[in-house]
Amino acid sequence: xxxxxxxxxxxxxxxxxxxxxxxxxxxxxxxxxxxxxxxxxxxxxxxxxxxxxxxxxxxxxxxxxxxxxxxxxxxxxxxxxxxxxxxxxxxxxxxxxxxxxxxxxxxxxxxxxxxxxxxxxxxxxxxxxxxxxxxxxxxxxxxxxxxxxxxxxxxxxxxxxxxxxxxxxxxxxxxxxxxxxxxxxxxxxxxxxxxxxxxxxxxxxxxxxxxxxxxxxxxxxxxxxxxxxxxxxxxxxxxxxxxxxxxxxxxxxxxxxxxxxxxxxxxxxxxxxxxxxxxxxxxxxxxxxxxxxxxxxxxxxxxxxxxxxxxxxxxxxxxxxxx
Amino acid sequence: xxxxxxxxxxxxxxxxxxxxxxxxxxxxxxxxxxxxxxxxxxxxxxxxxxxxxxxxxxxxxxxxxxxxxxxxxxxxxxxxxxxxxxxxxxxxxxxxxxxxxxxxxxxxxxxxxxxxxxxxxxxxxxxxxxxxxxxxxxxxxxxxxxxxxxxxxxxxxxxxxxxxxxxxxxxxxxxxxxxxxxxxxxxxxxxxxxxxxxxxxxxxxxxxxxxxxxxxxxxxxxxxxxxxxxxxxxxxxxxxxxxxxxxxxxxxxxxxxxxxxxxxxxxxxxxxxxx
Numbered sequence: 001x002x003x004x005x006x007x008x009x010x011x012x013x014x015x016x017x018x019x020x021x022x023x024x025x026x027x028x029x030x031x032x033x034x035x036x037x038x039x040x041x042x043x044x045x046x047x048x049x050x051x052x053x054x055x056x057x058x059x060x061x062x063x064x065x066x067x068x069x070x071x072x073x074x075x076x077x078x079x080x081x082x083x084x085x086x087x088x089x090x091x092x093x094x095x096x097x098x099x100x101x102x103x104x105x106x107x108x109x110x111x112x113x114x115x116x117x118x119x120x121x122x123x124x125x126x127x128x129x130x131x132x133x134x135x136x137x138x139x140x141x142x143x144x145x146x147x148x149x150x151x152x153x154x155x156x157x158x159x160x161x162x163x164x165x166x167x168x169x170x171x172x173x174x175x176x177x178x179x180x181x182x183x184x185x186x187x188x189x190x191x192x193x194x195x196x197x198x199x200x201x202x203x204x205x206x207x208x209x210x211x212x213x214x215x216x217x218x219x220x221x222x223x224x225x226x227x228x229x230x231x232x233x234x235x236x237x238x239x240x241x242x243x244x245x246x247x248x249x250x251x252x253x254x255x256x257x258x259x260x261x262x263x264x265x266x267x268x269x270x271x272x273x274x275x276x277x278x279x280x281x282x283x284x285x286x287x288x289x290x291x292x293x294x295x296x297x298x299x300x301x302x303x304x305x306x307x308x309x310x311x312x313x314x315x316x317x318x319x320x321x322x323x
Numbered sequence: 324x325x326x327x328x329x330x331x332x333x334x335x336x337x338x339x340x341x342x343x344x345x346x347x348x349x350x351x352x353x354x355x356x357x358x359x360x361x362x363x364x365x366x367x368x369x370x371x372x373x374x375x376x377x378x379x380x381x382x383x384x385x386x387x388x389x390x391x392x393x394x395x396x397x398x399x400x401x402x403x404x405x406x407x408x409x410x411x412x413x414x415x416x417x418x419x420x421x422x423x424x425x426x427x428x429x430x431x432x433x434x435x436x437x438x439x440x441x442x443x444x445x446x447x448x449x450x451x452x453x454x455x456x457x458x459x460x461x462x463x464x465x466x467x468x469x470x471x472x473x474x475x476x477x478x479x480x481x482x483x484x485x486x487x488x489x490x491x492x493x494x495x496x497x498x499x500x501x502x503x504x505x506x507x508x509x510x511x512x513x514x515x516x517x518x519x520x521x522x523x524x525x526x527x528x529x530x531x532x533x534x535x536x537x538x539x540x541x542x543x544x545x546x547x548x549x550x551x552x553x554x555x556x557x558x559x560x561x562x563x564x565x566x567x568x569x570x571x572x573x574x575x576x577x578x579x580x581x582x583x584x585x586x587x588x589x590x591x592x593x594x595x596x597x598x
Contacts, residue, residue, distance in 0.1 A: 131402055209442040211400050213455040213507065214432035223454070228445040 063302060066295030073289055079296065085259035085275075087293050098259035099297055102176065102269035103304075106251050107244040109180025109265050110187060114240050117184070118191025119233070125192065126199035127221040138193070145189040153253030156182035161254065174256030174268040182254070183247050191240040198232020199225050230319040238312030242305045248273035272297045345372040347414050348515055348545040349394065354409035354421075356389060356398070363389045366409070367571045369564055371515065373414075376537060376546040378560035378577065380553060382592065386569040387549045391517050394547065395434045396420070396427035413515075432459065435508030435544075436517040440524045441500035443492035443507075448475075448484050451492045451503055455511035470510050477543070478506035479536055498529025505536060509544075516540065518548040522555065534559050553593055557581050565589045 071079070074094040082095025121141070125134050161178035165171045202225050210220040226233065248271075256268025257278055270278070276294045284291045349371040356364035364386050371377050379387040392398055398405040410419040413433075420430045432455075443451050450457075452471040461467055471488075475481040480502045484495070492503055501521060508516060518537070522530040537546060537559045550556050556563050556577065563580040565573045565588070573580060573589045584590045591597055 203442075205438055205440055205442045206444065208397065208400070209438060209444065209504070209507075210454070210458075212395060212397065212431055212436035212438075213458055213511070214428050215454075215458045216428060219458050223458075224444050230445075 060302065063295050063299040066292050067299045069287075070289065070292035070296040073292075074296075083261045085270075087290055088279075092289075094293070095261075096272075096297060096300060098261040099270060099272045099275050100300065101261055101263060102251070102255065102259070102274070103245060103271040103301075105176050105263060105265050105269060106180040106183055106247070106255065106271055107241065109177060110183035110244040110247075111237075111241060113181055113184030114187045114191050114244070115237060118188045118236070118240065119195060121188065121192040122195035122199060122233075122236070123221050123226070126196045127217060127225060138196075141189045141192060144186070145193075147186075149186065149247065149249040150253065152182050152186050153179070153250045156250055156254035168266065171266055172256070172268055174254065174258075175266050176251070176255050176269045177265040179250045179254040180265055182250050183244050186247070186250070187240045187243045190243055191236045194236035194239055195229070195233045198229040198236065201232065202228040231316040234315040234319060235312060238308055238315075241308050245301065245304055245308070246273060247271075248277055252277045272301045345375055347371070348373040349414060349420075350412045351390070351393070352410045352412060354390070354393065354407070354411060356386075356393060356408075357406045358389075359404055363569050364393070365569045367566075369571060369574060371545055371547055372562065373545050374541050374543075375561040376541050376548060376559050377562045377564065378556035379547065379549045379564050379566060380551070380556045380592070381566035381572075382597065383551070385566045387566050388519055389569075390566065391519055391547060391549050393421070394515065394517055395431045395436050397436070399427045432511065433513055434515045434517060435511065435513035436519065437501070437504050437508055437521045439520040441497055441504050443495070443500050443503055446492060447489045448492050448495070448503060449488040452506050452510050454507060459511065471506075474506040474510035477509050477540070478502045479532065480506055496529070498525050498532055501525060501529065501533060502536065505533075505540075509540075513544060515545045515547065518546065518550075520549050520551060523551065530555075553581075565592060567592070 078094050079096055081097075082093050083097050084093035084095050085098045086093045125137060129137065156179045157173075160182055161171065161173060161175060164175075164178055164181075165173075171177070199221075206224060206228060207220055210224040215223070251269075251271045252274040255270065255274060257270045257274055258268045259270045259275065260267055262269065276298060279290055279294045347370055351367050351369045354364055354367040355362060367390060369377075369390075379391060381387050389398075393407060393411060398407070407421045409421070411421050412418065413420045413430075418425065420434075444454060446454070449471055452474050453467050456467050456470055461470075472481065472485075475484065480499060483499060484490075484503075492500065495503060501524075505521075522533050525533065534555065537548065540546065541561075548556075548560065560577045562575065563577040564571055565580065565584075565586075567588055573584060573586045575585075580589065581593055584593065
């Protein structure tokens with residue numbers, strides 16, 4: 001048998017009986033070079049994965065650090081309860097409520113448009129459209145997501161608002177309704193594309209089970225496919241909400257940039273993001289209260305999206321289907 | 324629409340001993356089927372007798388599932404140009420259910436199907452069985468509850484799930500899920516039930532349960548079953564059809580087909596020489 005063994009491509013010479021007795025060689029010892037190579041690759045992979053985490057931690061750290069400076073001047077209670085945000089004026093009020101209301105109003109208007117339209121689009125593309133229709137409609141929809149948001153901003157200002165004024169003559173030129181609707185249009189592709197992927201992932205045999213019971217396409221779509229895809233559809237909505245909350249240019253351009261504590265979308269307003277742009281573009285001294293304030297409101301923004309992501313995560317766990 | 328009188332169909336080609344000749348439930352006549360340009364079935368003639376189990380056997384790719392799916396027009400779903408030639412006449416109506424004047428949804432309302440892999444819906448046990456009734460617009464809660472219970476009893480599942488009807492169907496075992504799918508099909512009182520390899524994803528115990536069930540169900544419903552398991556065909560069916568390369572090679576009484584096949588191909592297949 002020994003003659004056969006020596007033919008194996010083993011670099012370490014196989015000790016014969018006498019040599020083995022004289023100088024014991026461990027043929028199963030670690031190969032140093034192999035381990036170095038593996039380790040190097042592992043380090044590179046870890047660094048790549050860790051960089052994203054590190055950046056996130058750094059951003060949150062800076063937000064918290066600068067916010068702490070802000071809250072050493074402004075009591076947290078004022079920040080949360082005051083209903084005016086007049087940080088650029090001589091008589092300063094530090095209530096985040098107007099910015100928060102602006103964000104919530106534009107987001108809500110956007111979602112009221114994007115969630116129904118996006119869901120219906122997803123159902124149509126997944127369950128009704130033929131392959132050719134889908135091949136045309138999907139890329140066009142995804143093109144919507146590729147348009148720079150500043151273009152959407154001008155679209156809101158010079159097209160949508162004037163169009164709305166045709167029906168509501170008293171609507172001011174800057175308002176939250178127009179930008180809210182445009183945000184809705186902007187996030188339709190996000191909602192529809194993720195929701196459609198979730199619906200198409202529902203196995204064919206589940207659809208066939210429904211058809212075999214005499215169900216129509218619509219019944220199958222609404223009673224079987226949508227419930228089966230709930231977790232993915234919720235994920236689509238959460239993605240849409242996060243995009244809407246974080247949207248900046250549309251509201252900065254078309255909503256008026258006036259911190260205005262109102263829940264009426266017809267009025268002008270400013271969102272958290274629009275305010276940050278406004279301040280960040282001005283030449284404010286580093287360390288001033290105005291400068292620090294953008295970190296405080298930025299922290300609020302991060303907390304909002306974070307809580308929506310958590311909610312989405314919980315919802316996905318709740319509705320996850322094991323098919 | 325061509326109307327056919329069931330009485331002119333004559334007696335079954337092979338009758339099983341002293342049992343009186345059953346009535347004809349459905350009949351394929353010179354059926355061709357094409358997936359696009361590819362012909363999958365060639366000139367198939369097959370009777371399906373009422374309250375009997377007819378098994379379709381044959382090697383993989385012989386077209387037995389394709390043939391089964393013609394009966395409830397499943398090929399009409401989805402994309403691609405699938406074409407039927409020939410007829411499947413459904414009795415007692417005498418209607419060709421492949422005819423263009425026939426609504427496939429109406430066909431599926433009277434011909435149920437159980438699939439290879441258990442495919443319960445993401446709903447509760449109760450709602451799974453109630454699905455067909457709800458799809459048909461049944462609104463009476465008590466009528467639905469009665470039918471659901473009856474169907475679960477018929478599928479021998481009531482004793483196991485009667486106290487947890489509102490649990491999700493996915494929590495059931497594979498064999499229970501398949502019996503749930505049978506209950507779901509039974510809830511709407513189909514006249515013909517199609518089984519597409521219903522036990523191929525199940526363990527031997529669950530398989531035995533399903534086979535028992537099929538034996539009992541034939542008192543209520545006519546059954547057409549595709550199986551790759553010849554012992555199963557021998558155990559559950561009254562008639563057996565052997566298919567090969569899209570053609571029906573032999574059809575007859577199961578005992579005869581298995582003990583004394585007329586065609587060489589049938590004999591080779593059932594003795595395990597190929598397939």
